[in-house]
Structures are given as C-alpha cells and as structure tokens.
Amino acid sequence: MGTVSNNLEVIDGFKSPGELNRFERWLQREVDAGCAVEVDVKNYYAGENFKERWFYFKEIDSVWRLVCPDGPFHGYWGAV
Known part of the structure; x- marks a missing residue:
C-alpha cells in the first residue's frame, strides 16, 4: 500500500x-x-448539476471532494 501525503x-x-x-x-x-x-x-458543494466526486483517504481518515469546473466556476478540491 502506498502513502498519501498528510498535507x-x-x-x-x-x-x-x-x-x-x-x-x-x-x-x-x-x-x-x-x-x-x-x-x-x-451532499453537493455546488449543486447536483456539477460533476463531483468524493474520496476517502484512509491514512489520514479524511474525505475530500473534487468538484469539476463548469464556467464561470473554476472547480474545487477540499475536505468535506
């Protein structure tokens, strides 16, 4: 198993x-x-019309969301 950065x-x-x-x-x-x-x-960050994916990082016990850009919104990556 690999290691994710804690930062x-x-x-x-x-x-x-x-x-x-x-x-x-x-x-x-x-x-x-x-x-x-x-x-x-x-629950969606910017609404159900935006492509959004969530990821659980086991090593740091944290869920992060990726919201893809959809102009004029430029996207987002951050903890849930």
Whole structure:
C-alpha cells in the first residue's frame, strides 16, 4: 500500500484544463495505490448539476471532494 501525503491542500479553482487533468491523474494513482477510495457523494458543494466526486483517504481518515469546473466556476478540491 502506498502513502498519501498528510498535507493535502485546498485547490480553490483550477487554472486550466491541463491542471485539472494532471490532478485527476494524481488522484487516480492514489486510488490505484490503495491510499484513497472513491465514496458516494452525500451532499453537493455546488449543486447536483456539477460533476463531483468524493474520496476517502484512509491514512489520514479524511474525505475530500473534487468538484469539476463548469464556467464561470473554476472547480474545487477540499475536505468535506
């Protein structure tokens, strides 16, 4: 099993589609390594019309949400 960094940081808006793509690739590696598990969304950050995914990080016992950009909203990554 891999190790997730204990210092996950909030992303309050992705600067470009490329930044979001790089972030999603990192997130998938965390899932593949067993550091994170995707879980069901319990309540939406910006409404049900936005693509949102939640991830539980076992090592730090914390759930984080990824809300994908949908202009003019630039997306969000942060603890639930």
